[in-house]
Amino acid sequence: MNISARELDSRLTDGEELSVIDVRREDQKNRWPLAGIDAESADLEDLDSRTFKRPTVLICQFGIITQRWLELRDLDDLYNLIGGAQAWISHREHRRDLSRYSRQMVLPEIGEEGQRKLLNAMVTIVGIGGLGCPASQYLAAAGIGKLRLVDGDVVDITNLHRQPLFSTENVGHSKSEAAAESLAQLNPDCNITSAKSFLCEDNCESLLSESDVVVDATDTVSARRLMDRFCAYHSIPLVYGGLYRFEGQVSVFHLNDGPSYSDLFPVTDSNSGSCSDEGVPGMLPGIIGSIQALEALKIILAIEPNLSGKLLLYDGLTHVVEQIQLKG
């Protein structure tokens, strides 16, 4: 007998006592977990010697192996899940409650289709400081499916005026871990991983790969150059942000073969000034990091125009925003 994902969901929701047996390989189970089902694992070969006391649903990856297995046997109350694990995952994806995102889904540029794209997207944020805090907060709240937070630093008391994602009790704790904990509470839809490391040649492959977008929220030239080279090589859009006193800069690199950071600044002096040396009002990274998050969202949804090929300059004293066109 066959059962659809929708019917299985409905019968489980109704509280019917159903057994579910996942007959897939370990790697398949790990890569495509069956959310919402408390499934037993078993090999299909071992099932011949078993008796089934209640209705039981067999799940393989695509519903083909279990269907063939059942066709060769005449067993009552044993079901094949049509379409297998893939059908279940797809069904769950479509019945997910999206009301949390309703105010952004109303926008024709986003809609339900766009929201599902965001929920399937992966964004890596390098640097969870002044820029990384607002960028990660708004991206988590927007429903980015996977957020990877990279920062080897710990929260310092002098960070708190511009990094309100952290609380006083986070002082001394890992920034990436404290942020992941806080963001998980903000939005459980968002799968957050944290790396307690600084980006370097040795770890950039593992920390940046598979990203749909990388957000550059660092404060070191070497990390910026490294991200720029990696994202150029792998054609990953990179959203750059930088601060100096009351001023901020934002641009998008490597989008559809667009310019890179090294096109914008072929030379960057190591003494160009950090927030601790030059000072910064806490709200400025809030503004610039939020613009970076908005650009990341637009890139995932292919909303135009964006800041590829342009440098946005924001002046927090006059509130003048202007854009400089980058030539190739």
Place this chain on the structure above:
Amino acid sequence: MSMKITIRCFSHVRQALGKETVTLKLQDGTDTTEVERTIREMAGEALDGISFRIAVNRKYLSFPTELKDSDEIALIPPVQGG
């Protein structure tokens, strides 16, 4: 003949000159290299070791360009803070 150009200063350049905008009267035929030299002279040591990019009329330049009367130049250093 001379021409008047406006220079918009950002981040370190603004800090070094203490001004957001500078107006210069220059001889016809002056190019952006000459403007950079003038600005560095005005700033003295404050811009030593600081690089900046030059945009003319809100477009970046990759090489020195001759300026026209009323051109607006932006001097934009890289910034590091995050």
